[in-house]
Amino acid sequence: MPAAIDLQPFLSFAAVFALMLGAAVGSFITLITYRLPREEKIGLTRSRCPSCKATLTPRDLIPIFSWLMGRGTCRHCKTPISIRYPLTELATGLGTAAILLWQGELSAVSIALIGFWWVAVAMVVTDLEHYLLLDECQIALALFGLLYGWATGADLTDTLVAVLVGGVGSAGIKYIFLAVTGRDGLGWGDVKLFAVAGIWLGHALGFIPLLVFSGLLGVVMSLVWRIAGGGKFFPFGPAILAALAVLIFYSPATATFWQLYGENLSRLFSL
Ligand SMILES: [Zn+2]
Structure with a gap:
């Protein structure tokens, strides 16, 4: 059996960290599921509002919260932003935390399961949309x-x-x-x-x-x-x-x- 790091002594801290990490990955998933099917480059260009083309600043890119703060609209042009973005971030975050809580340790198995969840969320989004x-x-x-x-x-x-x-x-x-x-x-x-x-x-x-x-x-x-x-x-x-x-x-x-x-x-x- 490969080595594992026991998370029991600080499980609640690990779960909160997993939730935040998962939400951030969810944000990246919304980016790649938007760009890859359109054959746009990933990472080299700054994110823009698809409607008014305003460059998005870190303030616009906080998972879930930016959407809630802007009440589901772009801060610059007030164009509605689909609820699927915060939902993708939420699903990725909650799934990551749930897997870590269930496994209770950082191991090859828990990393593989979390990886499964991340990729599965991305695949569900692209299959539903495209x-x-x-x-x-x-x-x-x-x-x-x-x-x-x-x-x-x-x-x-x-x-x-x-x-x-x-x-x-x-x-x-x-x-x-x-x-x-x-x-x-x-x-x-x-x-x-x-x-x-x-x-x-x-x-x-x-x-x-x-x-x-x-x-x-x-x-x-x-x-x-x-x-x-x-x-x-x-x-x-x-x-x-x-x-x-x-x-x-x-x-x-x-x-x-x-x-x-x-x-x-x-x-x-x-x-
Ligand atoms: Zn805009």
């Missing part, structure tokens, strides 16, 4: 998954098979769905995400519950999305990520869990 799961996000999610697999002692061969099954399996479903319904229900971004999910699950059998669970969540989410007036088409990415999150967060030692699950399943079939 129907896009960026390759940059997929790579980041894969790297955090490798860290998680290493820390939980996942088997490398099992993990590789899981990636293959996730990718090939979902690509097969994509083509069957297209042949049967004539509609493209699954994007290539979703197929890549199913492959990356294999790294996190660490076992090929994880693909079955992930597929079933994300399918069910997708139906529920798209109904809620339609009722809330979000338009006809709901992207599948958020449902895959939510299902994957439940499967990962359900057990801190996912690798062992799938091993047992696999053993039980093979025992069932050999009867």
